[in-house]
Amino acid sequence: MKEYVLLMVSAALVNNVILARFLGLCSFMGVTTRIDTAVGMGMATTFVITVSSMADWAVQTFLLEPYALGYLRTVTFILVIAAAVQFTEMTVKKVSPALFQMLGIYLPLITTNCAVLGVALLLVEGRMSFISSTLFAFASAIGYSLVMVIFAGLRERLALVDVPRLFAGPPIGFIVASLLALAFMGFSGMSTS
Amino acid sequence: MNMPADNTTDFSAPSMNEGIAHVVSVEGEIAWLVPEQTGSCGSCAASGSCGAKGIGTLASRLEYRRFKINNEANLFVGERVVIGIPDNALIKAAITAYAIPLATLLLAGALAQWRFGNDLATMAAMVIGLLVGLGFSRIGAGRLLMQGDIAPRFLRRARPGETCNQS
Numbered sequence: 001m002k003e004y005v006l007l008m009v010s011a012a013l014v015n016n017v018i019l020a021r022f023l024g025l026c027s028f029m030g031v032t033t034r035i036d037t038a039v040g041m042g043m044a045t046t047f048v049i050t051v052s053s054m055a056d057w058a059v060q061t062f063l064l065e066p067y068a069l070g071y072l073r074t075v076t077f078i079l080v081i082a083a084a085v086q087f088t089e090m091t092v093k094k095v096s097p098a099l100f101q102m103l104g105i106y107l108p109l110i111t112t113n114c115a116v117l118g119v120a121l122l123l124v125e126g127r128m129s130f131i132s133s134t135l136f137a138f139a140s141a142i143g144y145s146l147v148m149v150i151f152a153g154l155r156e157r158l159a160l161v162d163v164p165r166l167f168a169g170p171p172i173g174f175i176v177a178s179l180l181a182l183a184f185m186g187f188s189g190m191s192t193s
Numbered sequence: 194m195n196m197p198a199d200n201t202t203d204f205s206a207p208s209m210n211e212g213i214a215h216v217v218s219v220e221g222e223i224a225w226l227v228p229e230q231t232g233s234c235g236s237c238a239a240s241g242s243c244g245a246k247g248i249g250t251l252a253s254r255l256e257y258r259r260f261k262i263n264n265e266a267n268l269f270v271g272e273r274v275v276i277g278i279p280d281n282a283l284i285k286a287a288i289t290a291y292a293i294p295l296a297t298l299l300l301a302g303a304l305a306q307w308r309f310g311n312d313l314a315t316m317a318a319m320v321i322g323l324l325v326g327l328g329f330s331r332i333g334a335g336r337l338l339m340q341g342d343i344a345p346r347f348l349r350r351a352r353p354g355e356t357c358n359q360s
Binding site for chain 1: 210260280281283284286287288289290291292294295298299302303306312315316319323327330331334335337338343344
């Protein structure tokens with residue numbers, strides 16, 4: 001149990017997808033102008049990362065490894081991620097067309113989100129069991145969502161601040177993001193004892 | 194047709210997320226609209242001139258993202274209107290669509306891992322958990338729809354040149 005908790009804390013905070021691995025920066029800057037859109041994107045990404053990592057683990061374990069097709073890993077994972085996004089889109093549309101109208105716009109953005117592919121490749125490198133890899137992917141996505149929401153809150157406040165003209169918009173956003181990354185570096189000093 | 198200028202702010206009114214939509218057809222009491230917003234980048238008004246209308250593009254997706262509202266304001270085809278949804282509607286919708294299936298998926302996986310300790314059994318349990326969660330999502334979405342929490346509402350006609358960033 002302890003190893004699962006440590007794995008999840010490590011994936012979500014210490015090795016945060018955005019602030020430590022610098023993945024998913026396009027959505028980090030593009031979808032964080034409002035907290036509610038950040039939550040919508042974060043939850044959609046969490047769902048897709050978790051589901052696609054389950055499928056990626058199965059493809060890696062039952063197809064790529066036994067037949068020595070490791071050189072096809074990146075291409076295969078991209079295909080699996082695109083299929084997972086399409087599955088999510090079709091499912092949400094089927095479950096509730098009204099929800100699809102509200103949330104469907106985020107799904108195409110996820111297909112090209114490098115964080116999804118990055119997490120899948122990381123869990124394969126880690127040679128984890130199925131449950132560990134799923135928890136790792138879920139925690140990584142939670143870390144992604146957490147940072148998205150924090151940054152959206154900061155940007156909502158920044159929008160009300162009198163920023164020098166040269167720094168207004170994305171420049172001050174990047175400066176705040178770097179300060180946030182420094183703050184998250186503090187988690188790397190955590191001890192398990 | 195002219196709307197009176199509104200110089201006051203009603204702080205008791207529920208806060209709304211606003212967006213611009215085009216009226217694409219009117220069928221009796223129902224008006225069908227297509228949202229202008231093409232993504233989260235904020236370039237909502239650019240969708241009309243981006244020219245990307247092929248299969249699978251965002252512009253083509255908008256065509257099947259039509260939604261309807263009651264045409265109490267006598268809207269005409271081609272009009273641009275400001276529509277709104279309650280501020281927390283997106284969060285409620287995201288929780289219903291994604292958090293519930295994820296929770297059941299992880300719960301089923303954790304139970305199967307604890308009971309059987311086998312990757313294949315855990316995988317099967319997670320798939321079953323996902324399907325059960327999607328069923329719960331469907332019920333939750335129906336409830337939200339019945340309460341009108343996620344239905345877009347007509348707010349006013351858009352001013353000339355108004356975009357979703359300036360509404």
